[in-house]
Each structure stands twice: as C-alpha cells, then as structure tokens.
Amino acid sequence: MRLKNEVVEEIRRIVEDMNERIDLVIVEGVHDEIVLRNLGYRGEILKFSSFRGVLSISDFLEKRFQGKIVLILTDYDRRGEMINKSLKEALETSRVKIEENLRREFRILLSKYSMKSIEEAQGFIDSLKIL
Numbered sequence: 001m002r003l004k005n006e007v008v009e010e011i012r013r014i015v016e017d018m019n020e021r022i023d024l025v026i027v028e029g030v031h032d033e034i035v036l037r038n039l040g041y042r043g044e045i046l047k048f049s050s051f052r053g054v055l056s057i058s059d060f061l062e063k064r065f066q067g068k069i070v071l072i073l074t075d076y077d078r079r080g081e082m083i084n085k086s087l088k089e090a091l092e093t094s095r096v097k098i099e100e101n102l103r104r105e106f107r108i109l110l111s112k113y114s115m116k117s118i119e120e121a122q123g124f125i126d127s128l129k130i131l
Helices: 002-021 030-038 054-064 078-090 101-111 118-130
Strands: 024-027 044-047 069-072 097-099
Touching: 002 101, 002 118, 024 030, 030 044, 030 118, 054 078, 069 078, 069 101, 097 101, 101 118
Parallel strands: 024 044, 024 069, 069 097
Antiparallel strands: none
16 A cells, blocks of 8 residues: 555656646547546646647647647557657657656556556546545
C-alpha cells in the first residue's frame, strides 16, 4: 500500500510539473483528457483524434505553438508510440519544443504496475480510494 501511495504522489508531482512548464499536452482521445483533468492538469489539451493525422496536427502546432513547450502524452502501446514518434519527426524542424522527460517519467511510473495508458492511471488511483 505504501508503494502505491508513493506512485500516486509521484503522479501528482509530475502533473504539477506539467502545470508549471507545459504549454500544451497532446493526448489520443477524450478519455485521456478527462483523466488528465481528474489528475489536476489545468493547461491546454489537444486530442490527436480531433485531427486527420500527423500532418494535420503538426501544421496546426507549427502555426499556434511556435516557441512553446508541448508534451506528447499518448499511450505507451504500439499505436501511441507510433503517434509519438511520427509527431516528433514531423515537428523536428519546427520551432515547437517537445518535452520528453515527463513522458519518460510517466512511462516508468505506469510500467511499475503494468499500465500502458493514461486512462489506467485513473483506475489505479480510484482503486486506492476504495482500499
């Protein structure tokens, strides 16, 4: 139980760091956005599912987020990793700054409990409230 509480505190710390440093978080869909809000993220969120693919979203980001810090927080499954990689490559020559350390921190934390998605983090925290 103590370890689980430490993980929850670490998630909260990461989310607070996001609130302080990140201009935009990109998630895969609406459920991910809801979970981030429930975890306390107050900044702007963009859903990948609202766009017609990587080129569409990268064009949007280049126009609206030049010089801004963006966190790509897609799931850690095959599809999410492909979206992350494709977006990073598409934005390589742009002036959009991609934050990678927080994504890595989230992955390490979630993997301790075999979780691969942001949605699972909400379920994990909810399960601790029941105990």
